[in-house]
Amino acid sequence: MAGFALSPRKLGYRFNAVGIAALTVILFWAAIAIFAPLLIPYPVGDIVDFDYFGPMSQKFVMGTDYLGRDIFSRILMGARYTVGISLASVTIACVSGVTLGMCAAVTGGWFDTCLSRFLDALISIPSKLFGLVIVAAMGPSIPVLIITMAIIYTPGSYRFARSLAVNINTMDFVTVARARGEGVFYIIRSEILPNILGPVLADFGLRFVFIVLLLSGLSFLGLGVQPPNADWGALVRENIGGLSYGAPAVMFPSIAIATLTISVNMLIDNLPQKIRDRSA
């Protein structure tokens, strides 16, 4: 994410402390997701404790779950699903939504009308129901999950980007570019995108959180990540019964979700000024 818009001429990008902390947490979880198989002390599906909702101990660092499986291992492996699936689908959703939104704003006319009505129709379908139908029909697999959630969140992103782009589109510098004879893709890339990047990135962060939540919802219904694997949302759901015992099995996955989603939003809010608001 930090890779784009870096102009080699000037490297005056300054992060503040909060941004660096958030970036560290995200990189930490990304590393965990990649190296999880090497780190887990126990296989995720194995019942290793006779007790259920076991406490934290030397042997089970974060306790055990409702079947006596090691939570630490399950969280490490869950990172792959949560971070990977959510990031992939939020990226697809935002890239396609923002691109289509800018195209619609710049092109206008019937292209805009048709696309807007079609995506409005998609918004009107409840997201969980839509996911349920598609996943039930196609069978739960990770690509299907990613595509489904990307489709669900694209219309919102489209609407958001379009409303911002429509405002920029009326500015004189866009008119000048048109009068110069520039094509649609130059206009959206060079004239419009840099001016809506800040809000679009904030939207990206929010949408990421929504997708994490939807993913856990689908997992709860048995349509997400399939057992014995589980994403963090599913870990919370399956161990929710332990809440009244104060079981670590429900705390730690929640903490994991919180650290990731808060960090993503913190990072975006504290991106270098040059990326967030290029006019300043």
Place this chain on the structure above:
Amino acid sequence: MANLVEVRDLKVEAKTDTGRTVEIIRGVSFDIADGEIVALIGESGSGKTTIALTLMGHTRPGCKIVDGSVRLGANDMAATSRKGLAKLRGTEVAYVPQSAAAAFNPAQRIMDQVIEVVRIHGLMSDEVAKERAIELFRALALPNADTIGDRYPHQVSGGQLQRLSAAMALIGNPRLVIFDEPTTALDVTTQIEVLRAFKSVMKAGNLAGVYVSHDLAVVAQIADRIVVLKGGEVQEIGTAEQILTAPQHPYTQELLAAFKPRIHASAEETGSKFQKPLLEAKGIVAGYGPIQPNGMPLALALKSVDISLEEGRNLGIIGESGCGKSTLARVIAGILPPVSGHIIFDGKELAADARQRRREELRKLQIVFQFADTALNPSKAVGDILERPLAFYHDMDRAARQARVDQLLDMVRLPRTLKFRRPAELSGGQKQRVNLARALAADPKIILCDEITSALDTVVAAAIIDLLKELQRELKLSYIFISHDLSVVQAICDEIAVMYAGEKVEQMPPSAVGNANAHPYSKLLFSSVPKLDTGWLDGLERDPELVRAFAQR
């Protein structure tokens, strides 16, 4: 206690976004006597509005009065509490804003808003207030004075709304009225009515006033004394007569010099007479909104306009707001395809829509817009903005582009280091120069200038005009110069086309401006331009028939 207002050693500080404090008013002192109108004049950023607002004890957010006193009658406005100020505002001092359209609530009837001041202060009953308001409407020469108060703000014209906002200020019987550029947004023919109305009420009530403006000619008509400001400091104070005829301070002299109309002398008048026109627009009909059953758009902006321009010559298009002059520029540039009509450039007909024109045709015809700040992409550096047309039209490589950008910056008299800056870091005049440089980057034959000096201060605008002339000599450019300001058009154009309500009423050389046998509308328009003469407004006689026919009051 001779003077109503005594401002002594006023200092105002402002906090910038970066947390730095800057002194924007540096020790200003002046007086206003009872019944006297004092004008504060200066360019943007000179602190004239800031000073005017301190007379109400108000500063804009982020600003603070740090030193000095602003005495109005018995009160020091700088030291009065918020509660105390609320009592004084509307009854002792009142304010007429620049944009009356923004000052009125569109959801309430005008009368309710005008008498609101009276209600807040409990001065008189509603019936008495309404009678008093209608009296004021009459005094301000508003048509249908008895019923105009029942309308909503969008149902009256801009000039009327400005006079209504004056009525709003006057109803509480203030001793001092502050006018903040009240006629700047108005057309010249309307401006006269408004100025006359203001002047007569102020004289009739023997009221003191502060008139903030950047336009010396307007100020000359209404003010008794003029305070010339620059950079938050008083440059010169004198009677209107003295400032206009015998300015002492060099800055005042410069300001006056920028105002003097300089009529452009065409270079080779005879040689170009029978030259083939470079650009011709024939029978242009254009408008906005959906096409109606009769084949015309909902709002017709141009009703069959013809213009032609020879190489190396300049055409000025002048007219008031809504006459279709900007629409014509957009049609020629291909931004707004016309309903019918032809645009012939260099002997070949151009496609109606810019998308269908060839790149070479687009290159030769460039457009520069009025608002320099919205015409430059705020997220790109100046260098990148100027490089784009070079890459787009000329396929230059990186090194050639950078060399050319340096040349272009030299041409528009900007330092080369400016290319690393973003538009937000430039002043208004600099932005307009960058805009011009971008058009020049294409190596055009014609530049369409749409009100390019209107948003600039007089001195800056004069410099831009000089630059345009110089570039024309060097590059053999032709300009189509669109403006509402006669003196600007006169200064640069070989031909002046006068537009009214979507039609070209007349075309003439600048020397013929003011001829007796001109079209009646041209006569009205040219006679309405304020002159640097204190007696001009009082001596001006206009044919009421003509005014009724053409002025959109």
